[in-house]
Amino acid sequence: MAIKLPEISPFKARVEEIDRMMNAPDFYSDARRSATLAREHMKLRQLLDNYAALEKAKKQLAENEEMLEDPNGDDELRELAELEIPELGDKIEALEKKILAAMIPPDETDSRNTIMEIRAGAGGDEASLFAADLYRMYSRLAERRGWRVEQMSASESGIDGFKEVVFSISGEDVYKALKLESGVHRVQRVPETESQGRIHTSTVTVAVLPEAEEVDVQINPNDLEITATRASGAGGQHVNTTDSAINIVHKPTGITVYCADERSQIKNRAKAMKVLYARILQVKQDEERAKYAENRKKQVGTGDRSERIRTYNFPQSRLTDHRIGLTIHSLTAVMEGELDEVLEALQAEDQRLKIEALMTSTKS
Template structure:
């Protein structure tokens, strides 16, 4: 059955607005902005083409049904009209789905590079070991996708684990594919130190932040408390002969970033500032989401780092994503970065819910 699509008028108006922008003499002076707007124009023009094709298919379907209902009509033509109906109905359904998907408001940060923060939670040493496992999992995923990984900061646990590890992933649509990874990841397995073979449950928190640009966040230098210290402890031993570590506190928010991975104080400061910008951007985004808290049921995940999203059960080689009720029995491959099936399922459900929200409109 045909559905009632949202009004196409705002999309037509946006195409006209973009056409005017692209005619401006200085349009191509900002290569990044002009490329983004050109991509938007291409997407919107395809939307209008599909909408016109949908109108024509609906008109043809109505004509065919009218022809079949005509008592004085030619029987051979009626038969041809009836044969065309299934194809027309399938075409209409396909175009409606394509149009609805194209109408979903784009998220500006989807094309951004990403900063991941992985922190050991409950479970002591086992949690820090699993934090290291997740770091490897995302690094292997990045390798498979052709993305680039750069470690920003790490606090090692001394048993080949991480209390915390922060790293950036650069590449095409990284944030779009990884943004639903934020939350609590739970592991169930027998620790190497467990002599009686008992299964332990530990947790690790993952935060996925879109890499911020300076236009997203304005930081007053006077709001920063920057301290250079001597790196120490695991991970910092190779640089602890100079004051190369950097600690930055953003006083208005209380956000603190520490970076000691590089030998250079300048490089550590640059990395710390990149993380700081992204964390402040996340705070702004969370404030925006809070305004629409009643619509959280229309999200696959809220992005809340306290939300338990997934369980990794090693004895049964089972991964379960609790948000979409998905269970797969290929944990070894997943831990080696083969996350495509899970990520695709999450994106599909997220898109389905967004289409549902688009159709129902704002909730009162």
């Protein structure tokens, strides 16, 4: 059965609008904006090409069916027409799926770099050790994909673990790939300190924030309470002897950011502000989501951090993502950053739900 696609005219109008912008003399003066628009233009052109191919295939199918119904038609042509009908049907179905996927409104933050925050939850030392394991897992994933990781702040547990670690990942479509990692990750394994061999369950919270730009979030300097302090540490050469650590409080939201990774107060302040912008942007996005979250309870990646999204069971070498019912038995490889199967399955389900929402809005 043919799908009733959304109206194509808004997409044609958008191509014409970008064409006009690209012909302006100052189009390339803003390199980032011009690159973004060029990518959008290319995707829209592909959408229009696919739509034209769909119309052509539908017309051909109608002609073939009409030929079959003509009692006076040529038998050989009718036979050829009948043979082509299943192939045309498959082509139409494939093009409709491509077009629907291309019509999903783009997430403006998909191409952004990402700030990730990993915090130990329930489980004491074991939770902090798993926080370090997840940090290593995402770092290995970034290494495999050619992304760059920069640690921004960390609170170590003293047993090679992290109470909290904040880091940025930069590269192509980082946020698009990682945004569905936000939530509570549960680990089940036997701790090294467990003499009875009992399995312990611990939790770690992962937050994935798109790196904000100043145009996304306006911060009034008067709303900031900035304090320089002496960085604390385990002792020895790693303890700063100057007030280089920076603590920033955004008074309207109560968001606090602390950064002491660099010996330079200026560098720590720049890193802290980057995290602050990302957290405030996340608050704004969460407020927007809350307006329609009730209608999209099954949406993958809502960012609800109270939700258990995934379980890592080490005795069975099993990873289960509870949102999509995916279970794989290659946990060792996953912890080495081989997350492709999981990330691709999450993105596929996310796209399916968005297409479903698009079709629902088309019918109404």
